[in-house]
Amino acid sequence: MKIVSLIITAVFILTVFPVFAETIDESNKEAVVITNLNKPFITLNYGATASWLTRIIEQTGRSNFVLKDFLPGLFLNAEMQNISYFSPAIRAAAYYPLISSFNNMPQLPKTPLHFAVDLFAGMRFKKDWKFLTLSGGPGLHMLFMTADRWNYLNLGFAAAVGFELAITSKWSLLIDGFASIDNGNLGANKQMEPFDVTYQYQTAIGVRYSKKKRNNLALIMPKTENQAIILNR
Numbered sequence: 001m002k003i004v005s006l007i008i009t010a011v012f013i014l015t016v017f018p019v020f021a022e023t024i025d026e027s028n029k030e031a032v033v034i035t036n037l038n039k040p041f042i043t044l045n046y047g048a049t050a051s052w053l054t055r056i057i058e059q060t061g062r063s064n065f066v067l068k069d070f071l072p073g074l075f076l077n078a079e080m081q082n083i084s085y086f087s088p089a090i091r092a093a094a095y096y097p098l099i100s101s102f103n104n105m106p107q108l109p110k111t112p113l114h115f116a117v118d119l120f121a122g123m124r125f126k127k128d129w130k131f132l133t134l135s136g137g138p139g140l141h142m143l144f145m146t147a148d149r150w151n152y153l154n155l156g157f158a159a160a161v162g163f164e165l166a167i168t169s170k171w172s173l174l175i176d177g178f179a180s181i182d183n184g185n186l187g188a189n190k191q192m193e194p195f196d197v198t199y200q201y202q203t204a205i206g207v208r209y210s211k212k213k214r215n216n217l218a219l220i221m222p223k224t225e226n227q228a229i230i231l232n233r
Contacts, residue, residue, distance in 0.1 A: 038082060039082060040080055040081060040082045040083055041080075041081050041082060041212050041213075042078055042079065042080055042081070043078075043079050043081055043208055043210045043212070043213050044076065044077065044078055044079075044208065044210075045075075045076070045077040045079065045174055045206050045208045046074070046075065046076045046077070046206050046207070047074070047075060047174070047204060047205050047206020048072070048073075048074060048204070048205055048206070049072075049073050049074065049075040049093050049095075049202060049203065049204035049205075049206075050070070050071065050072050050073070050202065050203050050204075051069075051070070051071040051072075051073070051093075051095055051116075051118065051200060051201070051202045052068070052069075052070055052071075052200065052201045052202075053068065053069040053070075053071065053145075053198075053200045054066065054067070054068050054197075054198070054199055054200070055067045055068075055184050055195045055197070055198045056195060056196055056197040056198075057194075057195055057196060058196040058197070063103065065102070065103065066102070066103055067100070067101070067102055068101045068104075069097050069099070069100050069101075069145075070097075070098055070099040071095035071096060071097050071098060071116055071145075072095065072096060072098055073093050073094050073096060073116070073118075074093065074094055075091060075092065075093035075094075075204050075206065076091070076092050077089060077090070077091040077092075077206070078090050078091075079124065081212070081213055085125070086123040086124060086125050086126075086137065087123065087124045087125075087126065087135075088122075088123055089120075089121075089122060089123065089124050089137075089139075090119070090120070090121045091118075091119070091120040091121075091160075092117070092118070092119055093117070093118040093119075093202075093204075094115065094116070094117060094118075095115065095116035095117070095118060095145075096114070096115060097109075097114050097115075097116060097145060097147065109147075109148055110148045111148060114145070114147055114148075115145070115146055116144065116145035116146070117143070117144045117145075118141075118142070118143050118202070119142045120139050120140070120141050120158055120160065120178060121139050121140050122137055122138055122139015122140065122158070122160065123137045123138070123139065124136065124137045124160065130217055131165060131166045131215075131217055131218060131219055132163055132164065132165060132166075133163060133164040133166075134162075134163050135160075135161070135162055135163065135164070136159070136160055136161035136162065137159070137160060138157065138158070138159050138160075139157075139158050139159070139160065140155075140156075140157065140158070141154075141155070141156050141157060141158035141178075141180040141182060141200075142154065142155050143155075143182065143200065144187075149189070149193070150187055150188040150189040150192075150193065151188050152184065152187040152188075152189060153186040153187035154182035154183065154186065154187075154198055154200070155182060155186055156180050156181050156182030156183055156198070157180065157181060157182075158178055158179065158180035158181075159178070159179055159180075160176060160177070160178050161176070161177055162174060162175050162176030162177060162204075163175060164208070165219070166215035166217060166218040166219065167218060167219055167220060168215070168218050168219075168220045168221065169214050169215050169218055169221060170209055170210060170211060170215070171207060171208070171209055172207065172208045172210075172215060173205075173206075173207055174204075174205070174206045174207065174208060175203075175204070175205050176202075176203070176204040176205075176206075177201075177202065177203050177204075178200075178201070178202035178203075178204075179199070179200070179201055180199060180200045180202075181198070181199050182198045182199065182200065183198065184197075184198030
C-alpha cells in the first residue's frame with residue numbers, strides 16, 4: 001500500500017506541477033506586457049509640410065523691405081509617450097526654398113541648389129475626444145537656410161497646435177500648425193543685412209503607425225481588434 005501511495009503521489013505531482021508552472025509563466029508574461037505598456041516609449045510621425053517665412057527690414061520715409069519665402073518639404077516627428085501631463089516632442093523638417101519675393105516681386109535664384117533645415121523641440125498637451133485628439137504646446141525653434149546672398153540662421157520661440165484622427169487601431173492621421181517668432185540675425189547676414197522682424201508659419205499633414213500606442217476608438221475598427229484592445233486595457 002505504501003508503494004501504491006507513493007506512485008499516486010508521484011503521478012499527481014508530475015501532472016499538477018507543469019500546469020502550475022505554465023500558469024505562473026503566463027501570469028509573468030501578462031505582468032511583463034502590462035509593465036512594458038506603462039513604460040515610456042517613442043512614436044514616430046512623418047509626412048509632408050510647408051513653410052511661409054517672412055523677414056522685414058524696417059525703413060523710415062518709405063515702405064519696409066519685406067522678404068518672403070515659400071518652402072515645401074518633409075518632416076519627421078519623434079514623441080515620447082506615457083509621460084504624465086504632457087508629451088515631449090522633437091520635430092525635424094527638410095525644406096526646399098521654392099518661391100522667394102521682395103516686396104511682393106518674385107526673385108529668381110541665381111543657383112537653384114538651396115535647402116533649409118527646420119527644428120522644433122517642445123512639449124504637447126493633449127485632450128482626447130472620441131476619434132480625435134487635440135494637442136498643442138510651446139517649444140524652441142531653429143531654422144537654417146542657404147540662399148544666393150547669405151546662409152541664414154534663425155532661432156526663437158514657437159507654438160504648435162493640431163489634431164490626430166484615429167483611422168484604425170494602429171494608424172492615425174495628423175494635421176499640425178506651427179507659428180514662430182525668431183531672431184533672424186544669427187547667420188552671415190547679421191552685419192550687412194540685419195532683419196528687424198522674422199516670423200514663420202508652418203503646416204503639416206502626416207501619419208503615425210504604432211503597435212504600442214493603440215487607438216481605443218477608431219473610424220475602422222474590426223470586432224477582433226476591438227475585443228483585443230478591451231482585453232488589454
